[in-house]
Amino acid sequence: xxxxxxxxxxxxxxxxxxxxxxxxxxxxxxxxxxxxxxxxxxxxxxxxxxxxxxxxxxxxxxxxxxxxxxxxxxxxxxxxxxxxxxxxxxxxxxxxxxxxxxxxxxxxxxxxxxxxxxxxxxxxxxxxxxxxxxxxxxxxxxxxxxxxxxxxxxxxxxxxxxxxxxxxxxxxxxxxxxxxxxxxxxxxxxxxxxxxxxxxxxxxxxxxxxxxxxxxxxxxxxxxxxxxxxxxxxxxxxxxxxxxxxxxxxxxxxxxxxxxxxxxxxxxxxxxxxxxxxxxxxxxxxxx
Amino acid sequence: xxxxxxxxxxxxxxxxxxxxxxxxxxxxxxxxxxxxxxxxxxxxxxxxxxxxxxxxxxxxxxxxxxxxxxxxxxxxxxxxxxxxxxxxxxxxxxxxxxxxxxxxxxxxxxxxxxxxxxxxxxxxxxxxxxxxxxxxxxxxxxxxxxxxxxxxxxxxxxxxxxxxxxxxxxxxxxxxxxxxxxxxxxxxxxxxxxxxxxxxxxxxxxxxxxxxxxxxxxxxxxxxxxxxxxxxxxxxxxxxxxxxxxxxxxxxxxxxxxxxxxxxxxxxxxxxxxxxxxxxxxxxxxxxxxxxxxxxxxxxxxxxxxxxxxxxxxxxxxxxxxxxxxxxxxxxxxxxxxxxxxxxxxxxxxxxxxxxxxxx
Numbered sequence: 001x002x003x004x005x006x007x008x009x010x011x012x013x014x015x016x017x018x019x020x021x022x023x024x025x026x027x028x029x030x031x032x033x034x035x036x037x038x039x040x041x042x043x044x045x046x047x048x049x050x051x052x053x054x055x056x057x058x059x060x061x062x063x064x065x066x067x068x069x070x071x072x073x074x075x076x077x078x079x080x081x082x083x084x085x086x087x088x089x090x091x092x093x094x095x096x097x098x099x100x101x102x103x104x105x106x107x108x109x110x111x112x113x114x115x116x117x118x119x120x121x122x123x124x125x126x127x128x129x130x131x132x133x134x135x136x137x138x139x140x141x142x143x144x145x146x147x148x149x150x151x152x153x154x155x156x157x158x159x160x161x162x163x164x165x166x167x168x169x170x171x172x173x174x175x176x177x178x179x180x181x182x183x184x185x186x187x188x189x190x191x192x193x194x195x196x197x198x199x200x201x202x203x204x205x206x207x208x209x210x211x212x213x214x215x216x217x218x219x220x221x222x223x224x225x226x227x228x229x230x231x232x233x234x235x236x237x238x239x240x241x242x243x244x245x246x247x248x249x250x251x252x253x254x255x256x257x258x259x260x261x262x263x264x265x266x267x268x269x270x271x272x273x274x275x276x277x278x279x280x281x282x283x284x285x286x287x288x
Numbered sequence: 289x290x291x292x293x294x295x296x297x298x299x300x301x302x303x304x305x306x307x308x309x310x311x312x313x314x315x316x317x318x319x320x321x322x323x324x325x326x327x328x329x330x331x332x333x334x335x336x337x338x339x340x341x342x343x344x345x346x347x348x349x350x351x352x353x354x355x356x357x358x359x360x361x362x363x364x365x366x367x368x369x370x371x372x373x374x375x376x377x378x379x380x381x382x383x384x385x386x387x388x389x390x391x392x393x394x395x396x397x398x399x400x401x402x403x404x405x406x407x408x409x410x411x412x413x414x415x416x417x418x419x420x421x422x423x424x425x426x427x428x429x430x431x432x433x434x435x436x437x438x439x440x441x442x443x444x445x446x447x448x449x450x451x452x453x454x455x456x457x458x459x460x461x462x463x464x465x466x467x468x469x470x471x472x473x474x475x476x477x478x479x480x481x482x483x484x485x486x487x488x489x490x491x492x493x494x495x496x497x498x499x500x501x502x503x504x505x506x507x508x509x510x511x512x513x514x515x516x517x518x519x520x521x522x523x524x525x526x527x528x529x530x531x532x533x534x535x536x537x538x539x540x541x542x543x544x545x546x547x548x549x550x551x552x553x554x555x556x557x558x559x560x561x562x563x564x565x566x567x568x569x570x571x572x573x574x575x576x577x578x579x580x581x582x583x584x585x586x587x588x589x590x591x592x593x594x595x596x597x598x599x600x601x602x603x604x605x606x607x608x609x610x611x612x613x614x615x616x617x618x619x620x621x622x623x624x625x626x627x628x629x630x631x632x633x634x635x636x637x638x639x640x641x642x643x644x645x646x647x648x
Contacts, residue, residue, distance in 0.1 A: 180372035183339050186359040187366040188386035188437055198385070202376040 043264065050261040053254050061258035066234050067243060071262070073151060074240040078219030081158035082165075086212040089166025090204065096167070097174040111167045114160055119224030126157055127229045149231030154239060157226045158219040165218065166211030173207045206281035213274045217267055289350035289440040289473055290315040291336060296345030298331055305331040306342070307497035313475060315350075318467045320484035321477045323494035324520065329477045330445055332494070336475065337443050338362050349441060362441075365434030365472075369446035371426045373418040379405070379429050380414035386437040404432040408462075424455035428462075435470065442467070444476035448483065460487050481522050485509075493517050515634040518559040525565070525604040527558040527577065527597055527631075536633050539577045539599025545633060556635045562607060564630040567593070569616060576625040579604060584620055586610060595626070 050058055061067065096108055114122065130137045130147035137147060147153045177200070185195035223241040230237040240259060247256040291313040298306040306328045313319050321329035334340040336347055338359035346355045354362050374382050380401055381388075387397045405411050408428040418426055427447065434442060447463065448456040464487055467474045478484050484491045485505040493500045493508065493516075501513040512518035519526075529538035530553040536545035538558050548554060571578070582603075583594035591613040595604040604626065608616075618624055 178370065178372060180368045180370065181374060183337075183359070184366060184368060184372040184433075185374075185385065185389075186339075187337060187362075187364060188433070189360045189363075189389045190385070191360065194389060198389075199374055 046257065046260055046264060049253075049257050053257060057254065058258040058261060061255050062262050066238070067240075067259060069235045070238050070240045070243045070259075073154060073238065074220055075266075077151065077154040077158055077239070078216050078222075080155050081162050081219050082212050082215035084155075084159050085162045085166050085215045086208050089163065089211060089215075090170055090208055092163075093167045093170040093174055097171060111164050114163050119161060119222065120228070122160055123157060123225035123228030126153075126160060126225065130156060130229065148229050149233075149237065151230075151237055153229040153231070154226050154237065157229050158222055161222050161225055162215030162219055165215040166208060169207045169211035169214070170204055173204055177203055206277050209277045210274050213270050213277070217270045220263065220266060220270075291441055291473055291475065292346075292348040293332065293336065294346045294348065296332070296335055296342045296347065298328075298335060298340060298342050304497050306335065308345070309497070309499055310345075311492060311499060311502070313473060315473050316471065318464070318474045318487065318489050319476075320488035320491045321475065321494060322479070322481060322484040322491050322520075324479060326496075327494040328497040329479075329492075329494045331497075333443050333445055333475060333477050336441075337364050337366050363437060363439050365437065365439035365442040367427075367430045367434050367442070367444040367447050369449045371418070371430040373426055373429055373433070375418055378415050378417055379410065379421070382418065382429055383414075383432045383436050385433060390437070400436060401432075404436055407435075407466075408432045422455075423451050424459060427451065427459060431463075431466070435466075440473065442470075442472045442474040444474070446477050446479070448478075448480075456483070463487060481520070493520060495520070512559070512632060515557060515559070518632055518634070523562050525560045525562070525606075526602055527560065527604075528600040528602055529556055529558065530554060531556045531633070531635050536635075539597060540571070541575060541577050541628070543575075543631075543633070545635075548635060554635050556633055558628075559632045559634070560604070560626075560628050561630075562605070565606070565626050565628040567595075567606060567608065567616065567618075568625045568627055569618065571625040571627075576627050579624055579626050581618055581620050581622050581624060584613070586613075595624075597626070598623070 062071070092111065096104065096111075127134075127148050129135050130140070130153060132138065132141050132146075132148070134148070140147060145152070147156055181199050182195050185199045186192075190198065221241055223239075223245070226239055227242055230239065230242075232238050232242055240263060244256045244259050244263075247253075247259070293309055293311045296306050296309045297304070309328070309332060311332070321332060323329045331340060335342050336349075338347075338354065338357060338361075342355065346353055348354065349362060349364070359366075374385065377385070383401045383404055384397050387400060392400075401414070402411070405414055408431055410425060410428055410432070413421070413425070418429065421429065431447075444463070448459055451459065460483060463474070463476070466472075476487070489504065490502060491505055491508055492502045495516050501508060501517045503511075508517060509521060512521065518524055527538040527541070529536060529541075531537075531545045531548045532553040533551055534544060534546050534549045536543050536556055536558070538556075541558070545556075567579075568576070578598040579595035580598060581593060582596050585592045589610075590607045591610055593606045593608065593613075595606060596602075597604055606626075616624070
């Protein structure tokens, strides 16, 4: 009896090894429950619904010309907008980190405005500015450039909502970057531009790509700011998220689900890409 | 190539980092800039490298005024305390950077980099990334990278500061070797007195943006120009007393001080080094200071003593060999006598004197 207990004791102790910091079980449990309720279960339901529809029907729905046109517009506009943001976001982050100028913190706060502003407000404001009689639109119309109620308007709206992503991903990397590296490059004979291109930029590329992917994902799903400025003309300025809403309003739940599944798959691919970029750069350079 | 700084001043806002500093470094010498943090030693190095533009004064390298020249046109090798390696490039590409920027053909780059990697004993590690190397290896990559451009002047900012003790000692020796083999003029910054004395031909002691003294290590040690230098070089014991009528007195210790014949006593300090004084049971006449033994600790190879000088209450530290301590037969609380063989006297706003006492 005594010996048996002895033999069991170490095993029990081992299995119930306590964490030094309390609250691990509760914390993990809460995290999983929360993620399941808000994210995992709804998304799984979406896939189940699509599966119930039959993949053939999903395929037929998403390959109709109108849906294809909406996808093409959504992906192209989101890509162009996030490419613009990758370039200008990098510039904004550089200026904010490396230069000291009056009202710098105000500019820094302004970058977050697209996050804070209700997207519908952004849409109305952009439409007002870029329509034919708007402050900016009136100068563009004579040049033959139409922004509001044209595909270009979608790009403008998505550029607006995507602005903070690249700035906010690049900023901390740039702040943490050792200026000594640039000094070392200079002492080795590199000009300012060469030092920037060969030493600074490679350090920022993973952050820029992450910001780009985040802005792209956001652009794909953006609805509120786009619907005002695009005019929502089928085959021309209709975006995929709007098409989902349209189908829902027509009680075509199957059609809406089919489009939603494609969007979801695209989002997943993007997330994988982001994680892949981060994993690669961490592994290779020992940094995030 | 000789390096010269002439009347260089540099301020950062209200803070004066360099205050009218002039320094001449002859070609081929290995010089240490030694001082506490904030003494301006790193700023001086950065001004020479061209990373800071001085507010006034000139920097001359090899007879040419380079004060307004950007760092890339100075051909100066630079090694940073935290290495500043390019993390996204392999070791090979790090070393090759300066050569590629100069547009050298691939074959020459390959040859030179391999030669340097062999020189710093990193052959075969060319395709590693800096994150995969140890601190000592990184420092050697930084050295190889700086040497790749065949600089005539090598500047090192706290080159061994971030390394552990054993690696430091190895790298000190390799810096010495490299300096001699490559015919460089080298200047390195350090706050470690031992390091400066061991590696450098000449040491520049800096404090608060000024140069306190320049000299060979043994010279600085024997004839410190002022109280700061004596204090900073470490291992000194301080006695407080005063000077008047051409004599300096520190408790029972009276020595001539002809530099001050005035009658009003002036406060003075005497600096005694550990190995320049003797502990005795009894005094030998006039040249001694009475001390009380406050603490004694046998650490194995030495007995560390803490003594309180009776007249001025200053604390003295002394190390004895255990057998010496045994022979004296003293205990904590006893009174004994310190007999200095040599001491430096400093009077505020007066010249320093070094006095050798007794027969040596």
